[in-house]
Amino acid sequence: MPELIxxxxxxxxxxxxxxxxxxxxxxxxxxxxxxxxxxxxxxxxRPERNAHNVWAVSRHYDPTRPTxxxxxxxxxxxxxxxxxxxxxxxxxxxxxxTGLGSNDAGASAVSLLATFLYFEQHPPAFNxxxxxxxEEEISGPNxxxxxxxxxxxxxxxIVGEPTQMELAVAEKGLxxxxxxxxxxxGHAAREEGENALYKALDDIQRLRGFxxxxxxxxxxxxxxxxxxxxxGTQHNVVPDRCTFVADVRTNELxxxxxxxxxxxxLIGADVVPRxxxxxxxxxxxxxxxxxxxxxLGRRTxxxxxxxxxxxxxxxxxxxxPGDSARSHTPDEYILLSEIRAGIRGYVELLAELEL
Numbered sequence: 620m621p622e623l624i625x626x627x628x629x630x631x632x633x634x635x636x637x638x639x640x641x642x643x644x645x646x647x648x649x650x651x652x653x654x655x656x657x658x659x660x661x662x663x664x665r666p667e668r669n670a671h672n673v674w675a676v677s678r679h680y681d682p683t684r685p686t687x688x689x690x691x692x693x694x695x696x697x698x699x700x701x702x703x704x705x706x707x708x709x710x711x712x713x714x715x716x717t718g719l720g721s722n723d724a725g726a727s728a729v730s731l732l733a734t735f736l737y738f739e740q741h742p743p744a745f746n747x748x749x750x751x752x753x754e755e756e757i758s759g760p761n762x763x764x765x766x767x768x769x770x771x772x773x774x775x776x777i778v779g780e781p782t783q784m785e786l787a788v789a790e791k792g793l794x795x796x797x798x799x800x801x802x803x804x805g806h807a808a809r810e811e812g813e814n815a816l817y818k819a820l821d822d823i824q825r826l827r828g829f830x831x832x833x834x835x836x837x838x839x840x841x842x843x844x845x846x847x848x849x850x851g852t853q854h855n856v857v858p859d860r861c862t863f864v865a866d867v868r869t870n871e872l873x874x875x876x877x878x879x880x881x882x883x884x885l886i887g888a889d890v891v892p893r894x895x896x897x898x899x900x901x902x903x904x905x906x907x908x909x910x911x912x913x914x915l916g917r918r919t920x921x922x923x924x925x926x927x928x929x930x931x932x933x934x935x936x937x938x939x940p941g942d943s944a945r946s947h948t949p950d951e952y953i954l955l956s957e958i959r960a961g962i963r964g965y966v967e968l969l970a971e972l973e974l
Contacts, residue, residue, distance in 0.1 A: 624966065627736055628959050631729035632716075634658050635958070638693060638725050639709040639718030645694040645757040655693060655732070655751050662736050672766045674750035675735065679742040685974045686746040686771055689735055689965075690763065691728040691779030691939065692755030692927065695720035701949040714954045721953040723946035724755070727779025727939030730958055734965040745774070745974050755927050758793075758897055763927040774974055775908060777965075778928045781941030784957075784964045786912045787922035788936060789837040792869040792899035792929050794878055798822065798862065800888040805857040812857030816850040819861035822886035823848070826865060829885060833872035837921030838899065841878065842868040863888075868923065871901040897929040902936050909936070911972050915964075938968075 634654065643651040648671040655673045659666040664675040671694075680686075698706035698719050706719035718725075728751045735749035748770060754762035767773075780787075800819035805812020823845050831841040843865055850861035869878055875895040883890045902909060909919065917938075924943055928935045940961030941953050 623737060623740060624733075624962060627733040628962050630658075630662070631733040631962065632955060632958060634732070635716065635721065635725050635729045635953075636709040638729070639716075639721055640707050642707060643694050643720065644697055645754050645759060646761070648694045648753045651693045652753070655728075658732065664736065664739065669769060670761045670765060671753035672750065672762065674748060674766065674770070677735070677739060677742070677747045679739070680746050682771070684745050685774035686748060687969070687974070688770070688773045688776045689731040689747060689749040689779070690776060690927065691724045691731050691751055692753065692762065693720070693725070693728055693751050694753050694756050694762075695723070696756050696947050699949055704950050714956050715952050716955060717950055717952040719951060722781050722941040722951050723943075724780050724939065724941075726941045726953040726958050726961065727781065730940055730961040730965060731777070731779045733962045734969070737962075737966055738969065741970075743969055743972065745972070746771075748773075752927065758925070758930070764896075764930050767931070773931075773933045776928070776931045776933055776935035777908075778926055778931075778935055778937045779939040780924075780926050780937050781943050781946060782922070782938050783942055784938060784940055784961055785918040785920060786909060786936055786938050788904070788909055788919045789835065789871055789901040789921040790899060790926060790928050790937060791838050791921075791923050792875055793897040793925050794867045794869060794875040794895055795893045796865040796867060796879065796882060797891045797893065798865060798886070798888040799891075800861045800863075802857070802859045802861070804859040807855045807857055812859070815858050815861040818887060819848065819850065819863055822888050823863060825886055826882070831873065831878075831881070833870070835870035835872055835921065837901070838870040838923070839921075841870055841873060843882075869899045871899040874898060897925060900928050900931070900935055902934050906934065907973055908968070911968055912938075915967055940964075
């Protein structure tokens, strides 16, 4: 077992270097999908591909057993101007591998691939599917949402994101609200019109002072923040329309649709959600995976950052090597020691898991 893990770890690190060196911005992940497909094929798996999503079902698949999905993503955000290293250089200095997507979420992706290949030779008491998917950074329609209907029923999802291999047992959801306040135009020099900007400001003040009643033990309260506002065509015309945007981070005690309904009752502006499918999630403390993690000394916590977990209609947990604080930052990096520990951590978590 140690020799197999060491070999798979070395191969996973080499794959990660290839992924870093290959630009894979959201919607442009075709070449990294090629790398992942070839990696699985080389190691004897039977990968499939749909758009830029690559997955493999274990050759030990038994429809009478529960199925666990191992999932991470291979798309990245675009690098900012303050990078000092080459974002695509895959620069290795001692233990540190620097490059775009190294931490978020390349390390998790290659670690889950290695874990899947390990269990191809040491099959667990359940089915495994490993899927490395696209468009996670934009919550796009051609990523995990496109893939899930093609898969068999999933009992449990393990989502690879940088958590320092601690268990994120809850995750906040997201709903973005486009709001429009309506008025009537008039000349600014006279007492004319009905100022939509003032109406919007009244609505924004109500939202600023509002508190959602249900507070999660793990995720805290729902957080609503108005982040954009726009009104007016010229200085001397009372605006008849004012638009503003609210970013709402939901906890697991509310559905996104419920939050939309509450906001609509609270303010006078029209409220249109961009989507309601990025819901909060939570796994029960007594779930066998959580209990297994606790037995191994893993810490549990609630995560405020969004992942593809939000689109999975089954029980999930988020865990992976790396640190979320490095994600989307200049000179993003992963430690090779974190990848080694991540693969061993995934194997330990799943090896004796009973579902």
